[in-house]
Amino acid sequence: MEKSKAIRNDYIFIASIYALCIYVWVSADQFPKATIESGFGAGMYPMLLAVLMGFFNTILLIKNVFNSKKSQAESEQINAENKNTSEEKKTFTVNKPTGFGICIFIYAIVIKYIGFLVSSFLMVFALTQIMGAEKKRSVLVSLGAAVIVYVLFKVVLKVSLPTGTVFGG
Amino acid sequence: MDGLNLYLAGLGNVMTPSVILTLLLGVVAGTITGILPGLSATMTVAILTPLTFGMDTVPAFALLIGAYCAAVYGGSITAILAKIPGTPAAVMTSLDGYPLGQQGKAGLAIGTATISSFIGGVFSVFILAIFATPIANYALDFGAPEYFAIAVFGFSVIIYISSKNLIKGLISTCIGLLLSSVGLDPMSGFERYTFKMFELLNGIELLPVMIGIFGLAEVMNVINKRTEDIKITKQISRVWVNKKEFKEILPSIARGSVLGTFIGAVPAAGGTIAAIISYGLEKAFSKHPERFGHGALEGVAGPESANNATTGGALIPLLTLGIPGDAITAVLLGALMLHGITPGPMLFQNDIEIVSSIYIMMMLANFMFLGVGLTGAKIASRLITTPVRYFMPIVALLCCVGSYSLRNSVFDIFVLLTLGTIGYIFSKIDVPASPLILGLVLGEIAEINLRRALVITSGNVIEVFKRPITAAFIIATLLIIFSPVLIRKGKAIYNAHIEKKQSAQAGQ
Numbered sequence: 011m012e013k014s015k016a017i018r019n020d021y022i023f024i025a026s027i028y029a030l031c032i033y034v035w036v037s038a039d040q041f042p043k044a045t046i047e048s049g050f051g052a053g054m055y056p057m058l059l060a061v062l063m064g065f066f067n068t069i070l071l072i073k074n075v076f077n078s079k080k081s082q083a084e085s086e087q088i089n090a091e092n093k094n095t096s097e098e099k100k101t102f103t104v105n106k107p108t109g110f111g112i113c114i115f116i117y118a119i120v121i122k123y124i125g126f127l128v129s130s131f132l133m134v135f136a137l138t139q140i141m142g143a144e145k146k147r148s149v150l151v152s153l154g155a156a157v158i159v160y161v162l163f164k165v166v167l168k169v170s171l172p173t174g175t176v177f178g179g
Numbered sequence: 180m181d182g183l184n185l186y187l188a189g190l191g192n193v194m195t196p197s198v199i200l201t202l203l204l205g206v207v208a209g210t211i212t213g214i215l216p217g218l219s220a221t222m223t224v225a226i227l228t229p230l231t232f233g234m235d236t237v238p239a240f241a242l243l244i245g246a247y248c249a250a251v252y253g254g255s256i257t258a259i260l261a262k263i264p265g266t267p268a269a270v271m272t273s274l275d276g277y278p279l280g281q282q283g284k285a286g287l288a289i290g291t292a293t294i295s296s297f298i299g300g301v302f303s304v305f306i307l308a309i310f311a312t313p314i315a316n317y318a319l320d321f322g323a324p325e326y327f328a329i330a331v332f333g334f335s336v337i338i339y340i341s342s343k344n345l346i347k348g349l350i351s352t353c354i355g356l357l358l359s360s361v362g363l364d365p366m367s368g369f370e371r372y373t374f375k376m377f378e379l380l381n382g383i384e385l386l387p388v389m390i391g392i393f394g395l396a397e398v399m400n401v402i403n404k405r406t407e408d409i410k411i412t413k414q415i416s417r418v419w420v421n422k423k424e425f426k427e428i429l430p431s432i433a434r435g436s437v438l439g440t441f442i443g444a445v446p447a448a449g450g451t452i453a454a455i456i457s458y459g460l461e462k463a464f465s466k467h468p469e470r471f472g473h474g475a476l477e478g479v480a481g482p483e484s485a486n487n488a489t490t491g492g493a494l495i496p497l498l499t500l501g502i503p504g505d506a507i508t509a510v511l512l513g514a515l516m517l518h519g520i521t522p523g524p525m526l527f528q529n530d531i532e533i534v535s536s537i538y539i540m541m542m543l544a545n546f547m548f549l550g551v552g553l554t555g556a557k558i559a560s561r562l563i564t565t566p567v568r569y570f571m572p573i574v575a576l577l578c579c580v581g582s583y584s585l586r587n588s589v590f591d592i593f594v595l596l597t598l599g600t601i602g603y604i605f606s607k608i609d610v611p612a613s614p615l616i617l618g619l620v621l622g623e624i625a626e627i628n629l630r631r632a633l634v635i636t637s638g639n640v641i642e643v644f645k646r647p648i649t650a651a652f653i654i655a656t657l658l659i660i661f662s663p664v665l666i667r668k669g670k671a672i673y674n675a676h677i678e679k680k681q682s683a684q685a686g687q
Contacts, residue, residue, distance in 0.1 A: 019608045023347075023608055034357060037372070052364035052367050054630070055360055056357060056360050066349045066353065073346065107603055110398065114575065114596050114599075115596060118596065121589060126580075133579075134572045137571070137576075138572050141572065142568060151572075156576075159577065169232070169233065170587050172589075
């Protein structure tokens with residue numbers, strides 16, 4: 011099962027790379043035409059890379075086709091064995107990395123409005139909660155982290171951190 | 180500037196309280212992150228880079244170099260106490276270090292690892308100081324075609340960082356090269372792939388990409404793993420190595436130091452490979468190979484001196500030619516460029532004081548981690564059990580602030596998140612993400628020099644590759660990249676030949 015999943019993932023990767031190659035080629039073709047003075051045009055280099063990437067992708071595709079043929083027989087056997095076992099219940103759960111990604115996305119949006127200190131405290135608190143930490147300790151750790159990082163960057167390193175429009179700090 | 184004056188100038192730059200303190204901070208930070216499982220040396224340097232923005236060049240590199248040298252060493256402590264290599268380069272140390280800990284000799288193993296790492300590191304700095312200037316002087320005559328070839332040669336490191344899947348590594352490199360083409364075309368000024376966003380006019384900033392790939396993606400990987408209780412050796416006996424033990428391990432340290440420096444200087448190798456080869460070498464040289472795996476001191480001394488010797492070795496191609504030897508030196512290259520320093524032969528002409536300061540700081544960093552390691556082993560053992568659930572959110576915050584602080588732009592947090600997610604997805608589907616950074620770092624150098632070379636030769640590609648140095652670099656790159664395939668084919672042909680010979684003999 012794991013092997014067939016890996017092969018399926020590889021096919022998705024290969025398809026995405028082909029799509030990227032086509033996009034790069036088509037858009038680079040619309041760049042100003044090549045002259046010797048312009049070092050053969052702005053599009054030459056991306057087009058060269060698109061060809062190179064397409065070539066490597068084709069090798070990967072061929073390798074994958076051979077691998078999938080090999081594993082097909084194995085997975086058919088495993089599927090036959092698993093047919094009678096109970097089906098897994100599909101439940102929607104947000105895994106930790108997705109949770110981290112969503113939190114950072116929201117952080118990047120709200121930091122301008124509620125400022126560095128508040129948004130950083132909230133983000134670290136949310137992340138520790140995703141990690142299953144105890145609430146009281148999480149509050150302390152989040153507060154400590156936000157303040158220490160603020161002092162380090164704003165006071166010591168003189169980095170201008172967003173103050174926010176809602177709380178003004 | 181002659182040799183002695185050069186080092187005196189470097190010494191003058193380094194011997195100030197602020198630089199020494201920053202170097203010590205880097206060493207402590209590097210040792211701690213090296214000890215913490217899940218935080219790599221590369222991640223440490225990437226996350227520390229934003230802290231250097233407000234600093235002058237010398238203190239900035241004091242922090243990064245201190246962290247670089249110490250993080251490679253710090254991984255050994257976790258390998259000895261918990262059988263988990265704190266960094267990949269410490270993988271071989273756990274084989275004999277952990278059994279030593281189980282025998283109540285954890286202190287001795289840490290002492291051996293510290294002294295071996297120190298000697299390996301110091302030796303490699305000497306070699307760096309001896310060989311870097313002549314190589315840089317030779318490279319002064321290089322033109323655009325040679326620089327293009329050198330950039331391509333830099334890609335041979337892919338073979339080391341994509342050991343699992345070379346083709347995927349090459350595709351990852353191409354993606355990095357494509358990312359480097361975003362922004363204004365360096366020759367015609369035309370906008371490429373900016374999607375009308377002014378933040379992309381100067382291209383994609385390297386720092387959020389580095390922190391995304393080596394920082395955030397690593398955080399996502401670590402939190403996704405089930406945290407098991409780490410059983411660590413808490414009893415740490417004497418850390419100091421006595422005269423007899425030192426005599427016993429000295430040949431291993433000497434072999435490891437030479438091997439590590441050489442391997443570090445080859446762009447397709449790195450600390451992990453150096454440690455693995457050194458371990459094999461020590462076992463082959465040992466009068467008691469049966470002791471290996473059960474607590475042989477040489478099994479700790481050899482790999483530890485070798486992996487730390489790669490630190491100086493890897494700086495030879497980095498400083499002289501601008502080629503990163505491994506993922507961590509690719510990050511160091513990015514950091515140098517962020518500070519307006521372009522490694523390569525011109526660095527030895529224009530900023531020679533910076534170069535000599537780097538040598539001296541590396542030397543001092545080795546002395547500092549010797550002190551930190553020998554005196555702080557007991558504190559270190561407590562750090563291994565730092566709860567991931569509190570630590571990783573703080574690292575994620577540092578990743579965000581670090582990316583933001585480069586140009587005070589929220590846009591760079593989105594770049595961090597995008598690249599972090601790509602890095603995480605890549606790790607799930609076995610696509611190495613480090614080559615992407617390599618592509619991004621070397622992409623602009625490769626493009627601009629290729630196009631300049633084509634202008635010089637009026638578009639004649641053959642003329643570019645006909646130049647002897649260019650041809651030599653390109654051939655060397657191809658040989659290194661395809662060496663595993665060539666070795667496999669060679670072995671198959673040899674085995675077929677032997678089988679044929681044997682069947683012919685049997686027929687007679």
